[in-house]
Amino acid sequence: MKLYEIRDTLKAEVLSGEEQLDQTIVAAGSADRMDDILASVTGESVLLTGLATDEVVRTAKIAGVRAIVFVRGRKPGKTTIGLAHAYDLPVLLTRYSLFVASGRLYINGLRGLDGSW
Numbered sequence: 621m622k623l624y625e626i627r628d629t630l631k632a633e634v635l636s637g638e639e640q641l642d643q644t645i646v647a648a649g650s651a652d653r654m655d656d657i658l659a660s661v662t663g664e665s666v667l668l669t670g671l672a673t674d675e676v677v678r679t680a681k682i683a684g685v686r687a688i689v690f691v692r693g694r695k696p697g698k699t700t701i702g703l704a705h706a707y708d709l710p711v712l713l714t715r716y717s718l719f720v721a722s723g724r725l726y727i728n729g730l731r732g733l734d735g736s737w
Contacts (some may be wrong), residue, residue, distance in 0.1 A: 621645050621729045623687055623710060626666060629728050630714040630721050632689060635701050637710025645686055648730050650722050654679045666730075668721050674697035675713075677703045687711070699728045 624641035628636060634641070650668040654675060663684035669676055672694040680688050687710040690696060695713055696704075704711045714721055727731070 621720050621725075621728070623666070625688070625728070626689065626725065626730070627712055628722050630689060630716055632712040632714040635690075635696070635711040635713055636705045637687065637708070640687075640708075640710045643686060643710075645692065645730065648687060648725050648732060652718075660689055666686060666725075668725075670694055670718055672683065674700050674703055676700075677707065677709065681707045685709070689714055689721065691716060691721050 622673060623643050623680055627641060629631055645664065645666045647665040648668060649665055652671050664686055666687045666689055667680050667685045668689045668691055670692050672690050676688065677700055688704065689712045690716055694716045701711060716724065
């Protein structure tokens with residue numbers, strides 16, 4: 621699934637990385653704990669999270685995540701968006717809950733990180 625399709629599916633606002641919306645995302649993972657992100661989210665995936673902090677961006681970068689979607693309308697601060705921009709990491713914002721956002725992506729063909737993709 622292309623990142624612009626994720627944007628459209630989630631009715632998301634692009635906060636950073638508008639020029640990268642044509643990249644392909646092969647899987648998605650959802651987490652609010654940093655250790656869960658490191659343990660389960662891998663490269664070529666999108667991370668959905670309700671935590672809008674610098675630590676999420678740093679952890680996503682280490683895990684090799686291709687993009688972050690902040691859910692529940694939790695808009696990160698300017699420093700967090702700036703950090704994502706410095707890491708060349710697209711950031712999107714949706715008003716959907718973590719559950720609904722994950723479900724919308726799943727029914728539109730994006731699979732989780734359990735090996736089924």
